[in-house]
Amino acid sequence: MNEKMINEKYKLLYRINTPEDLRKLSINELKFLSDEIREFLVEIVSKTGGHLGSSLGAVELTLALHYVFNTPYDKLVWDVGHQAYVHKIITGRRDVFHTLRQFGGISGFLKITESEYDTFGAGHASTAISGALGMAVARDLKKEKYRVVAIVGDGSMTGGMAFEAMNNAGLQKRNLIIILNDNNMSIAPNVSAITNYFTELISRPEYNKLKAGVWDLTGKLDSLGDRLRKIAVRLEEGIKVVITPGMLFEALGFRYFGPLNGHNIQKLIKILNQIKDLNGPILVHVMTEKGKGYPPAEEDSQKLHGISPPSIISEKCSEDVKIKAPSYTKVAGSTFVELAKQNDKVVGITAAMPDGTGLDQLQKEFPDRFFDVGIAEQHAVTFAAGLATQGYIPIAAIYSTFLQRAFDQIIHDVALQKLHVVFAIDRGGIVGADGPTHHGVFDLAYLRIIPNLVIMAPKDENELRHMIYTAVNYTNGPVAIRYPRGEGEGAKMDDKLQNLKIGKAEIVKEGNKIAILAIGKMVSHSISAAKILKSYGFDPMIANMRFVKPLDQELISNVIKNYDVIVTVEDGILYGGFGSAVNEFVIQKGIYKSKILNLGIPDEFVPHGTPEELYKLLRLDPEGIAQQIVELIKNNQNNL
Numbered sequence: 001m002n003e004k005m006i007n008e009k010y011k012l013l014y015r016i017n018t019p020e021d022l023r024k025l026s027i028n029e030l031k032f033l034s035d036e037i038r039e040f041l042v043e044i045v046s047k048t049g050g051h052l053g054s055s056l057g058a059v060e061l062t063l064a065l066h067y068v069f070n071t072p073y074d075k076l077v078w079d080v081g082h083q084a085y086v087h088k089i090i091t092g093r094r095d096v097f098h099t100l101r102q103f104g105g106i107s108g109f110l111k112i113t114e115s116e117y118d119t120f121g122a123g124h125a126s127t128a129i130s131g132a133l134g135m136a137v138a139r140d141l142k143k144e145k146y147r148v149v150a151i152v153g154d155g156s157m158t159g160g161m162a163f164e165a166m167n168n169a170g171l172q173k174r175n176l177i178i179i180l181n182d183n184n185m186s187i188a189p190n191v192s193a194i195t196n197y198f199t200e201l202i203s204r205p206e207y208n209k210l211k212a213g214v215w216d217l218t219g220k221l222d223s224l225g226d227r228l229r230k231i232a233v234r235l236e237e238g239i240k241v242v243i244t245p246g247m248l249f250e251a252l253g254f255r256y257f258g259p260l261n262g263h264n265i266q267k268l269i270k271i272l273n274q275i276k277d278l279n280g281p282i283l284v285h286v287m288t289e290k291g292k293g294y295p296p297a298e299e300d301s302q303k304l305h306g307i308s309p310p311s312i313i314s315e316k317c318s319e320d321v322k323i324k325a326p327s328y329t330k331v332a333g334s335t336f337v338e339l340a341k342q343n344d345k346v347v348g349i350t351a352a353m354p355d356g357t358g359l360d361q362l363q364k365e366f367p368d369r370f371f372d373v374g375i376a377e378q379h380a381v382t383f384a385a386g387l388a389t390q391g392y393i394p395i396a397a398i399y400s401t402f403l404q405r406a407f408d409q410i411i412h413d414v415a416l417q418k419l420h421v422v423f424a425i426d427r428g429g430i431v432g433a434d435g436p437t438h439h440g441v442f443d444l445a446y447l448r449i450i451p452n453l454v455i456m457a458p459k460d461e462n463e464l465r466h467m468i469y470t471a472v473n474y475t476n477g478p479v480a481i482r483y484p485r486g487e488g489e490g491a492k493m494d495d496k497l498q499n500l501k502i503g504k505a506e507i508v509k510e511g512n513k514i515a516i517l518a519i520g521k522m523v524s525h526s527i528s529a530a531k532i533l534k535s536y537g538f539d540p541m542i543a544n545m546r547f548v549k550p551l552d553q554e555l556i557s558n559v560i561k562n563y564d565v566i567v568t569v570e571d572g573i574l575y576g577g578f579g580s581a582v583n584e585f586v587i588q589k590g591i592y593k594s595k596i597l598n599l600g601i602p603d604e605f606v607p608h609g610t611p612e613e614l615y616k617l618l619r620l621d622p623e624g625i626a627q628q629i630v631e632l633i634k635n636n637q638n639n640l
Helices: 003-009 027-048 052-057 059-068 085-099 128-141 154-158 160-172 193-203 205-218 222-243 247-251 265-275 295-299 328-342 360-365 377-389 400-415 443-448 461-473 522-534 553-562 578-589 611-618 622-635
Strands: 075-079 148-153 176-182 255-261 281-287 346-350 370-372 393-399 422-426 454-456 479-482 506-509 514-518 541-544 547-549 565-573 595-601
Touching (some): 027 265, 052 059, 059 085, 059 148, 059 176, 059 265, 128 148, 148 154, 154 160, 255 265, 328 422, 346 377, 360 370, 400 422, 422 461, 443 547, 443 565, 454 461, 461 479, 514 522, 514 553, 522 541, 522 565, 522 622, 541 553, 547 578, 565 622, 578 595, 595 622
Parallel strands (some): 255 281, 346 370, 346 393, 393 422, 514 541, 514 565, 565 595
Antiparallel strands (some): 454 547
């Protein structure tokens, strides 16, 4: 699109390079700008992929916040980054927005190294209030005057961390504003004319000045003043109980304003201006519509929460994308249902991701045995533990990166008690465009240190089915199965499910001199690497290790005795992972005959990009694996 076409299509948007430019517009111009931004969002995100629905719903709210508050001096803290695309567009990143989630481009989430307007990173949920309170404390210690505002999506309010932070903020009584962006996905209070009127009334400077004056006056009247104060408090609280849903927040020490129509930018600006300098913790409840202004997203907010490129800009998400094999997630979901039909003790638990984990299939078949606990992974794990104590077999299907949040619960509530909980860990390894906050690269390392826990990773979607079956039938404690995002390998599906022998690997290719011990998705990469190595005159053996814990010690012992080069390959962090487990075993046994090469993710955070780009960057694609093996052999020719 040339400059003339851009200026004709986005007459206001291309005048906004910073929030300072935004503040020069009239209220009426802001309404037109909202329309342009929605069109811009759909145009770009349909090409790049991303979290469209949340950002469409937060257009007016974002504009109002930057219009009223003096950013970046005043601090905006977002939770989560799904709703922050508009924030990115109006804070100097409009012209690079087309690189969203692309390798080398801007992040799909908030990132403090990307812009001074991104005050706190946001990839996981329920973090904004804690971060914002920390900033408010720092401000007061430094005796500065900037305002701190946390914008929290209603889904994030299901996380206990949000309420821990609110409780502490209420006790500290510092100046802090929380905007609860309620898009009806979790909380749905009644919005009426009387609630809007009451909110405007109690936010007015005249009302607050009168309230402060009455409070000061009654404070001088000894016991009579105390009684009058109690009556006044009861009267105000009684009115709020009747016509607002805010007493929970008031009980936590916050002054509550709302609910407000989050798409009425004039009203938002008026209320924000009236409350921005009030003392103490403030909560403003804003009602928005996820996907606002884009009919397909309004009609199906779940489906268009996040989209993958290419998408469309008309009626529905594209359904004709050619898929060579079913996804691991879909295969897992159908296996959950199959096992639930066989065993009425099997139940499913998800933390706000029924579609993303495949548990939506169980939800449809057995709704009474499906539990979505919201964005509350810690609760999900201990809830599963409670079910297990009563003879049920809970399948806790949680993304790898989010399961990190329940690390203590896995140790203390599940593994310590040796409870039969099955962890179905989706999105293990590299996930792509969502980047470092979502890559599941730490799971093998952080799970491997936990006693009583069996850890598996399938080489393909057929083996995933057998692993889930094995885990459900294993009665000696918890089992974790870690599998990747996206398409399977196109493996032929066995008709009958079978138990795998715990801790037993399989040799998928015979060979000599070089042994490749691979886990999970890296098995297929290693098989492809072997074909490349053949052109160099090498014929490696390849083992699908299947189990990170317990290791197949017999196979490793034989490999060490019979092969000159041992290569471990994993798509997880090297420190503490599968390769480290092999190294530890070799050291303990005192076997040093072979040269060992550990391939995996180095001690760094992996950026965003397509999985193919990232595997190549990390040298974990077939070519990278083969080249690293060749380099090792060349550098050690005299010792092999």
